[in-house]
Amino acid sequence: MTAFSTEDILLASSILLMVSIIISRSLGKFGIPALVLFLGVGILAGSEGIGGIYFNDSQSAQSLGTIALTIILFSGGLDTRWESTRPVLWRGVMLSTFGVFITAILVGLFAYWFLNFSLLEGLLLGAIVSSTDAAAVFSILRSKNIGLKNNLRPTLELESGSNDPMAYFLTVSFTFLIANPGASIWQLVPMFFIQMVLGALIGLLMGRFMTLTINRIRLEQEGLYPAMTLAMVFFTYAFTNVIGGNGFLAIYIAAVILGNSRYLHKGSLTRFYDGLAWLMQILMFLTLGLLVFPSQILPVIGIGILISLFLIFVARPLSVFIGLSFFRTTLQEKLYVSWVGLRGAVPIVFATYPLLAGVERSDMIFNIVFFIVLTSVMLQGTTLSLVAKWLNLDQKSESLRRIRLGEDMGYDTMSTLVEIKLADGSPAAGKSLLQLHLPKVSLVVLIDRQGKFITPNGSTVLEAGDKLMVLMEHEKELENVQRVLNG
Numbered sequence: 001m002t003a004f005s006t007e008d009i010l011l012a013s014s015i016l017l018m019v020s021i022i023i024s025r026s027l028g029k030f031g032i033p034a035l036v037l038f039l040g041v042g043i044l045a046g047s048e049g050i051g052g053i054y055f056n057d058s059q060s061a062q063s064l065g066t067i068a069l070t071i072i073l074f075s076g077g078l079d080t081r082w083e084s085t086r087p088v089l090w091r092g093v094m095l096s097t098f099g100v101f102i103t104a105i106l107v108g109l110f111a112y113w114f115l116n117f118s119l120l121e122g123l124l125l126g127a128i129v130s131s132t133d134a135a136a137v138f139s140i141l142r143s144k145n146i147g148l149k150n151n152l153r154p155t156l157e158l159e160s161g162s163n164d165p166m167a168y169f170l171t172v173s174f175t176f177l178i179a180n181p182g183a184s185i186w187q188l189v190p191m192f193f194i195q196m197v198l199g200a201l202i203g204l205l206m207g208r209f210m211t212l213t214i215n216r217i218r219l220e221q222e223g224l225y226p227a228m229t230l231a232m233v234f235f236t237y238a239f240t241n242v243i244g245g246n247g248f249l250a251i252y253i254a255a256v257i258l259g260n261s262r263y264l265h266k267g268s269l270t271r272f273y274d275g276l277a278w279l280m281q282i283l284m285f286l287t288l289g290l291l292v293f294p295s296q297i298l299p300v301i302g303i304g305i306l307i308s309l310f311l312i313f314v315a316r317p318l319s320v321f322i323g324l325s326f327f328r329t330t331l332q333e334k335l336y337v338s339w340v341g342l343r344g345a346v347p348i349v350f351a352t353y354p355l356l357a358g359v360e361r362s363d364m365i366f367n368i369v370f371f372i373v374l375t376s377v378m379l380q381g382t383t384l385s386l387v388a389k390w391l392n393l394d395q396k397s398e399s400l401r402r403i404r405l406g407e408d409m410g411y412d413t414m415s416t417l418v419e420i421k422l423a424d425g426s427p428a429a430g431k432s433l434l435q436l437h438l439p440k441v442s443l444v445v446l447i448d449r450q451g452k453f454i455t456p457n458g459s460t461v462l463e464a465g466d467k468l469m470v471l472m473e474h475e476k477e478l479e480n481v482q483r484v485l486n487g
Contacts, residue, residue: 012053016045020282036377038282042289055290058352064287065349068280069164070237070251075277076161077255078270084154085256092158094323095337096131099159100166102319103311104130110310115303117361124174125365128351129311129372131167132160133344152333152393156340164346165249169195171350179357191244198245200253206236207257214263225265226272281345288348288370297367304371311372312380316341332391339387343376417445418478420485422466428485434458439480441473 020041045051055061085092107126111117117125137160173188210232219225236254237247259270297304317338324334351369354362388394422429428436433444433456447454448467454460462468470481 012045012051016041016286017282020286036374036381038285039289039292039374042286043292043294044289045286046290046292048294053290055287058291058355061287061291062349062352062356065284065345065352067234068284069248069346069349070233071273071280072277073161073164073248073252074233074255075273076157077252078259078273080157080161080256080259081154082256082260084151085158088151088155088158091155091324091327091329092162094326095155095159095320096163097166099319099323100130100163101170102322103315104167104170106315106318107307107311110315111307115306120174120178121359121361121365124171124178124354124359125307125368126315127167127170127174128365128369129307129343129347130170131163131346132156132340132342133346133373137340137342137344152336156337159337160342161252162249165196165199165246165252167346167350168248169246171353175354175357175359178354178359194244195246196249198243199240199247199249202236202240202243202245203250203253204257206232206250207254207261210254210258211261211263214265214269222265222268225269229269284345284349288345292367292370296363297371300364300367301371304368304375307368308372308375311343312341312376332393336387336391336393339380340384341376342380343373345373347373416472416478418470418472418481419448420468420470420482422462422464422468423486424464426462426464426486428462429464430461432459432461436462436484438470438484439472439477442477442481443471444468445471 020038023037023041043049045053047054047056104123104126107129108119108123109126111122111125112119115122137156169192173191177183177185177188210229213232214225214229217228219228233251233254237251240250241247263269317335320338320341321334324337347369348366351362351366355366359365385394438444444456446469447456447460447462448469449463450465468485472478472481
């Protein structure tokens, strides 16, 4: 076997990274999800592609996938705004627990009854593909800037960010039952509650601890703050797992708490983790692409198609309709949530657990899972905007530029400067600022009118297309300001 030097590895990695980013930028305009392109580059670079790089190390792929998922969940949690998540909290929790469980059971029974799997093998396959993928959902919804009515977007992001712990527990549990035929399924019930309770508790404590640590420890070099928080992120995951809790749940909860708190260098840290999460996504998909041998996928395409169709059109919709039956939701909303059942790299990472445990037919399960993920991202990932329009759930999503004053400099303030563009037909157009009755805690400090800047006063008359820089005492006033300016 040829030994590769450090320079060889760095050269190959840098070329793959650059090629992946350039291709995603070039082909993304045609509606092809970047995640699929990263996978494709990995496959092409693999032993059966033009690159000829032989990679068959499931342990390394699983380790990298775990590290990447930890960072992706943490970055997603930092971006989760509590004010938009709170109204849909229990919807998201129901989908991320009960919904995942129902999906796993339905897919497992389908594989057992119709595809010659044993019951436990079918349930293991169902568990692996039961959760929606945070990386896929976050990247597609945010990169395409998809606007959705009725708090659907925070519901989908909350579900995808919080359902990996349940899928992880089910995957590890069914792997354990297959590898240990004498074990009882009832052993898993107390284990489930212990994992979830410890994960939630450690997440809450570490979220508070991270906030206090960042604010109390005054480091001389700003560049040390990302290093310190990264150490706390990995500690949270590892410590929670060591004491028997669910590390993925702890990471997500800690990130949500930190992201909704005031702490030093908040803007720079959020940008750091956003960039790091993208890097981890690319590395994860490239690695998993290298791990796949296309010749081994061809024999399972028939089974993969059947399971994919069942998952997309039966199992996912049933789990969503049952999970959301406890809440006031419309048929269109349930249909759209059902369609956003994106599977990404996480199921492929989870499929390495039975591989490493030596489970019989684990190679077949891995290849089926890879095909399911590819089908899901290609079919569902490319049609999210279109389906939202069909169901009349789309709305214009304006990208608001925000500057949270003070948080990068350490001042104890929640003031926010937001750029808002007056839309065509805005009720504020043709009126003076004095006539608008904006909330008292907000102030228009600057107007950009076709590239010319105007310092406003009460008599300044607004025009459609104006870009207003609005200073607000608290970002929770944004909805009221938007209502006055754009209806």
